[in-house]
Amino acid sequence: MNTSDYLSVPERIWSEFDGAPGGTSLEAMCGELFSQQLFNWQEFALAHMNMKGAWLREIASGQHTLLVQFNQGRTVSATAALDAGTIRRRPCFLCVYHLPDAQKAVLYRKTFLILVNPYPIFSPHYTVVHVDHEPQGLDRHIGDLLALAHDLGPAFTVFYNGPRCGASAPDHHHFQVCPAGIMPVEKAWEEVARETPIADREGVAFGVMRLPGRSALCVEGSAPEALEVFLKRLMGAMGEVMGSAEEPMLNLFCTKKEGRWRLLVFPRRKHRPDAYYREGEDSILVTPGAVEMGGLLITIREGDFLKMTPALAEEIYREVSLPPEEIDEIVNRVK
Numbered sequence: 299m300n301t302s303d304y305l306s307v308p309e310r311i312w313s314e315f316d317g318a319p320g321g322t323s324l325e326a327m328c329g330e331l332f333s334q335q336l337f338n339w340q341e342f343a344l345a346h347m348n349m350k351g352a353w354l355r356e357i358a359s360g361q362h363t364l365l366v367q368f369n370q371g372r373t374v375s376a377t378a379a380l381d382a383g384t385i386r387r388r389p390c391f392l393c394v395y396h397l398p399d400a401q402k403a404v405l406y407r408k409t410f411l412i413l414v415n416p417y418p419i420f421s422p423h424y425t426v427v428h429v430d431h432e433p434q435g436l437d438r439h440i441g442d443l444l445a446l447a448h449d450l451g452p453a454f455t456v457f458y459n460g461p462r463c464g465a466s467a468p469d470h471h472h473f474q475v476c477p478a479g480i481m482p483v484e485k486a487w488e489e490v491a492r493e494t495p496i497a498d499r500e501g502v503a504f505g506v507m508r509l510p511g512r513s514a515l516c517v518e519g520s521a522p523e524a525l526e527v528f529l530k531r532l533m534g535a536m537g538e539v540m541g542s543a544e545e546p547m548l549n550l551f552c553t554k555k556e557g558r559w560r561l562l563v564f565p566r567r568k569h570r571p572d573a574y575y576r577e578g579e580d581s582i583l584v585t586p587g588a589v590e591m592g593g594l595l596i597t598i599r600e601g602d603f604l605k606m607t608p609a610l611a612e613e614i615y616r617e618v619s620l621p622p623e624e625i626d627e628i629v630n631r632v633k
């Protein structure tokens with residue numbers, strides 16, 4: 299697939315955002331796409347309605363809050379086989395040719411297609427798919443991430459799942475978008491993060507937010523170039539500490555508010571917890587990605603939804619996250 303492929307299926311493009319001054323805002327374009335898809339794509343409307351009616355409960359984890367959602371619509375994504383062989387054999391569901399007939403897109407700066415997520419967790423929930431079939435990777439797309447958060451504005455948060463920790467299409471680069479402020483970790487950021495700055499230089503503030511069972515590295519700044527340089531250095535340090543030649547395992551949130559970008563990075567050491575592979579009562583089908591690390595646990599079976607406790611959540615977090623001493627080591631290398 300190459301960049302001109304979307305041009306050969308023009309009926310796929312609902313609208314185009316090119317950033318021209320005075321044009322329709324990206325927020326408005328996405329809102330129009332969302333309404334259009336609800337009216338014209340029956341399967342999506344049904345999936346969205348089911349999600350809106352999904353059970354949701356709040357559990358307290360220390361001074362923090364976790365949310366648990368029972369969402370059977372996520373079954374395919376949560377249980378997807380992600381080994382290289384399976385990925386190679388299946389048709390890529392993010393390539394423009396394989397999208398359902400009723401699916402439309404906002405063409406974003408001729409680089410990404412913004413789509414409604416057909417298996418939503420949020421309302422709205424968008425998937426932002428690169429126009430090329432190229433592997434999931436953050437390094438080459440930090441500028442795109444910052445631009446997207448800027449163009450979407452403060453009402454939205456962009457999130458990213460590394461290819462080995464939550465991305466259900468590791469072979470096709472994509473981001474996702476949810477309403478800003480909906481993730482428990484964003485509330486924790488407001489209340490806690492500002493108390494723990496470690497370094498503030500070259501216009502980039504950096505700190506660690508300790509949460510039950512996991513830590514988030516917090517990065518904030520108003521200059522995109524400085525942020526990109528810092529994030530690359532941070533990923534380099536993570537790779538050294540984690541002993542990884544590939545992209546270090548991570549999930550990330552990014553939002554832009556009051557002129558500053560805020561990023562939360564969750565370093566990971568494992569994709570799925572052992573309990574995922576157990577049988578019987580000890581089994582729990584949770585596949586942690588950015589959403590789960592951010593404090594919203596998606597369960598696809600009623601039993602898992604009911605049995606989730608703060609202690610169980612914390613155990614899952616501890617298992618899939620980098621231990622505190624390695625977080626400290628990353629901090630020492632970048633500060």
Ligand SMILES: [Zn+2]
Pocket residue numbers: 390391392393430431432469470
């Ligand atoms: Zn693809």
